[in-house]
Amino acid sequence: MLENVKKTDLHKNSQKLTTAIEKHGKDLHKEIDIAIKKLISEVDEMESKHLVVIDKQENEINRSISEIEQSIADLQKLLNSNDVSLVSAYKSWNAEFRSWPPKLTVSFPSFTPQKINKEQIYQQIGCLSALSIQTEEHGFTMDRPLIDVPRIITDINTEYGESNELRCVSCLSDDELWTSDFGGGDLWYVCSTSSGDLLVVIVSDDEKRAKVVCYSGSTEKQTIQYDDKGHPLYSSDYHHPKYVNENKNLDICVADCGARAVVVVNQAGKLRFTYKGSFSTIKEPFYPVGITTDSQSRILTTDSANNRIHILNQDGHFLSYIDNCQLQYPWGLCVDTRDDLFVAEWKEGQVKKIQYCM
Secondary structure, eight states: OHHHHHHHHHHHHHHHHHHHHHHHHHHHHHHHHHHHHHHHHHHHHHHHHHHHHHHHHHHHHHHHHHHHHHHHHHHHHHHTOOOHHHHHHOOOOHHHHHOOOOOOOOOOOOOOOOOOOHHHHHHHHOOOOOOOOOOOSTTOOOOOOEEEEEEEEEEEEOSOBTTBOEEEEEESSSSOEEEEESOSSOOOEEEEOTTSOEEEEEEOTTSSOEEEEEEETTEEEEEEOBOTTSOBSSOOOSSSOEEEEEOTTSOEEEEEGGGTEEEEEOTTSOEEEEEOOOSSOOSSOOOEEEEEEOTTOOEEEEEGGGTEEEEEOTTSOEEEEEOSSOOOSEEEEEEOTTOOEEEEETTTTEEEEEEEEO
């Protein structure tokens, strides 16, 4: 019964979308037809004006021809006449006939069609939001409290290490990991959102501006760059990494290494909080690099310079460290569906799988 309801809702939504798209298409066609009719009307108007000018000149020429023919007939009559008085009274029209109607020089109008830009057409039409399919666990999320002593489940050796430094790790599934290094071209700090959009951290070439841009396909939906006072949210040098992640509550979290801070904004791009490390004694300044979030909306970030991981709640309050798992230069982070944590150690080239919660 429930599946039938879902299928019915799906069909109704598809019909609603189709109707809206078709209506928008008709509106666009209507505007195009109006524009075309306007151009055709202008062509007709120009033709009418041109015809008036041509007809006027044609009438003037025909009148002059009639006058010339009449003058020729009068002259012929004089030649055939012996009446001296008629010859004496004759008045020449040669001066008038020399004044001919001016020649018309016409530049015909032309039509220059613009090149059809498909991208602009698609932008005018609009776009569909991505399909989002989420599995709800009976309307609640299982509580997973932190454990007192995090433990290493396993060490995973990779091909990275030394000059080929391991930087990023991402869970493709509970059984597969994706890893990468810094080599092979420009580095992009991106993450996908729950709605299927893409969050991208962009730093300008002159290192004066940094922003997070949300893309739906190739369409830019949102730019996050300044706080309410107009101050930049993020540091703008591209020598320090800026990993980005979407939390379960839809907050956007950036580990801004250059600013030595974790910067969190809400879905609308408004600053929620900035975390700059706890007050606990540490050897080096807070150096956040990798960042991830778990099923409890907790935020985890690597503090690479101090070989530890900070755990925060969704409001930016410090909860705990992971500093007992022999971490060596931790960098990228990710969690699987069981909230097991995977930590990329960039110098060692290893990935540690760590249990930190129940």
